[in-house]
Amino acid sequence: MSRPLNDHDAIRTQLMDAAEDMVRARGAINLSLSEVAAACGMSQSSFYRYFASKEAFFEAIAGRWFEELNQIMEEVVASDLPPREKLFQFFARRVAVKRARFEADPNLFRANMDLGEEHWEVIRGYVDLADHYMAVVLGEAMSEGYFEGYDLDHIIAITNLMVQPFCNPFVMMDMMRTATPDNLRIVINTLFDGLGVKQAAAADKANVTALRAIS
């Protein structure tokens, strides 16, 4: 608690840090704003000078959690990489950040996930934003001829079904051993090479073999 108290943002940060300490120590359930305020030597009414509501406080905490993750998504989407590599990095770089956070402090990580479940209305916007960025990347892949016969919403749903261990933190925690970057690359390649290929491609492969045999 040695941060200077001379400006609004520093005090906001101090209050969020105090909440984090409490969540780390006691879990996410029933986090009390008056206790958070008291931990910073402040009354609950003073607290509201820094955050207009409990909701605004959790939004700020979520904003801090997602800041780096959103920046990664923006960078990947804005890059000149081919869509297959973009989709790989879209998941790989964020899961690496989440994994590092988990390994740095597993209890805090789990407690933050519980906090997110408790305030799902705050988290939902970030999940929708991730789907939006993913849609941009998958749309680029479609325009290059991938995923023939599927519309974008369906491709988003299939992708989310196939990559849970690389984006859902609860599944990630259960599958640390196999949810590696190498296996993510294989899953992404399988998606790009396999979705929309169907029986036509098998027939094509047979054709290639037949054509080669007679050439």
Place this chain on the structure above:
Amino acid sequence: MSRPLNDHDAIRTQLMDAAEDMVRARGAINLSLSEVAAACGMSQSSFYRYFASKEAFFEAIAGRWFEELNQIMEEVVASDLPPREKLFQFFARRVAVKRARFEADPNLFRANMDLGEEHWEVIRGYVDLADHYMAVVLGEAMSEGYFEGYDLDHIIAITNLMVQPFCNPFVMMDMMRTATPDNLRIVINTLFDGLGVKQAAAADKANVTALRAIS
């Protein structure tokens, strides 16, 4: 509680039913054997005439939970279906059973999942058995030329990564809307058509196009 008490198996069933009622009402934490016994008008020492230990009791409960699921796996593996259809049914038929159980009683389902997490040493054997049956199906697919360049253990790991919403009950509960049989079929097709295809197949497709253009 109208079951006849005239034989060993009926009393075992009655004790398991009593435990289920308690889990349904109060959750899985700290289920007490003496309370289960009391609910059946029995002392704890009498309880041990029917189950040798607390461990044996949970093993019997798990056995009842997994009986139908294991039977499905045995049937699918023993069938004459092609491996792609076998793998689809391997997941589709079991997730349909789990989903029906969830929909019949969401609280009991969740409490049973928590009970399983608490007694993971009992559940592990069933998870390993599922991996064993899946290995048989995936091995048949390999012998038909699928998944070129991957060894069986790696294919099992990739498959498990890609199908979490269709086998992990916690993920299933979160993704009820998109984890449909149709989408499972698409994921399984994507796996069969995409894993091990890599750049060679893309080149083959280009060849087909080129050969068609000149023919």
